Amino acid sequence: MRIVPLGIVVHNNEVLLVHRRFHPVVWGPPGGFTEEDETLGETVIREIYEESGIVCEVVDEIYQFEAYNTHVVVFACKYISGSLRCSYESKDLGWYPLSELPEPLSPEKNIFEKALNIVNNN
16 A cells, blocks of 8 residues: 655645546645655655645644555645646645635545644644
8 A cells, every 4th residue: 555645735824725637536635655765744845846836844744544545644734935836637726714625625624624723833
């Protein structure tokens, strides 16, 4: 089973979501597969930048789950800089307040709430 880190980036009380172009076609945090000699934290920072143009800092690992034959590790991340841009992997992306998260969404809303609380209290 492959490990896939995802990063929930928090900025101005909103979270970064990408609408994936490929399976699973859901709204979720950016992330992807680890390259050789990368830590999970390094992977999530690289993937967030590649998929969105956003530079971030990992704050904490907050959740793990299994889906689609992968083990997913979710990190809370703090926005550092950058402007949004779509990659070939995404149909759309944007900053969303918790009250306006699009569907279908993965992971569950409470994981985004946890990321927002951790980043805002750090």
